[in-house]
Amino acid sequence: MPAQDESTARRQIAEVAREIYGRKLSGASDGNLSVRLTNGTFATTPSGVHKGRMRPEDVVIVDAAGKTIGGGKPSSELALHLAAYQARPDVNAVIHGHPPMAIAYQLAGGKLSEVLVSEVVFACGLIATAPYSTPTTLQVPEVLGPYLRCYDVMLMERHGSVTLGPDLDTALVRLDALEHTALIYCTVKMMGGAQPIPPHEVDHLFALAKPQTPLYRQAGAGCPAPEPQEPVDERLVQAVLAALGRR
Numbered sequence: 113m114p115a116q117d118e119s120t121a122r123r124q125i126a127e128v129a130r131e132i133y134g135r136k137l138s139g140a141s142d143g144n145l146s147v148r149l150t151n152g153t154f155a156t157t158p159s160g161v162h163k164g165r166m167r168p169e170d171v172v173i174v175d176a177a178g179k180t181i182g183g184g185k186p187s188s189e190l191a192l193h194l195a196a197y198q199a200r201p202d203v204n205a206v207i208h209g210h211p212p213m214a215i216a217y218q219l220a221g222g223k224l225s226e227v228l229v230s231e232v233v234f235a236c237g238l239i240a241t242a243p244y245s246t247p248t249t250l251q252v253p254e255v256l257g258p259y260l261r262c263y264d265v266m267l268m269e270r271h272g273s274v275t276l277g278p279d280l281d282t283a284l285v286r287l288d289a290l291e292h293t294a295l296i297y298c299t300v301k302m303m304g305g306a307q308p309i310p311p312h313e314v315d316h317l318f319a320l321a322k323p324q325t326p327l328y329r330q331a332g333a334g335c336p337a338p339e340p341q342e343p344v345d346e347r348l349v350q351a352v353l354a355a356l357g358r359r
């Protein structure tokens with residue numbers, strides 16, 4: 113779906129913001145969403161307005177540099193949204209949410225990139241988790257940049273989600289699917305865990321889900337791994353070196 117005209121985008125943003133709050137995919141003042149407009153500017157949620165009470169007239173219009181053209185102060189993660197539009201010409205809507213089960217699962221050491229249920233592949237593709245960056249700073253788009261280029265659904269460590277789409281409905285469906293998947297994964301973890309779907313069947317699902325291989329599954333695409341690399345355990349390294357020294 114192409115970019116939206118301003119009045120449609122204002123109405124959609126207010127509706128989706130209320131829905132996100134109503135379904136507890138973000139707190140009242142958390143998260144933000146935006147839509148690419150046909151004239152090359154962007155409509156986004158304002159800073160500090162209750163998501164459950166958002167009105168079309170509250171929506172802020174900014175240019176590609178983030179300068180406000182109409183309305184009040186834009187959301188605090190605007191730089192993240194603009195980085196997504198710059199990286200992905202196919203993306204016309206961005207939602208940053210704070211989905212509680214997805215955040216909890218990541219905090220508990222769960223890997224959302226594991227494919228435990230088939231539907232996640234169709235709704236989200238591969239769910240990536242980007243390393244921690246300080247919210248509302250330019251560190252967020254800097255750290256998330258390589259992920260935005262490669263994935264449609266991302267979690268930022270100890271913070272929240274980013275879902276992209278060709279339109280706002282798709283970005284919302286992906287946020288909803290992320291949280292629903294995390295609810296299943298959290299529950300199964302509490303019940304003792306489950307084995308992932310075997311790799312050959314995951315390949316089959318991806319082949320069914322998308323006619324073309326997504327970027328993150330293409331060799332040489334330069335995409336970051338979907339999970340942050342585990343930090344090297346220095347004590348283990350020293351123990352190995354000491355053992356080698358004794359040989």
Ligand SMILES: [Zn+2]
Pocket residue numbers: 142143189208209210247271272
């Ligand atoms: Zn946030």
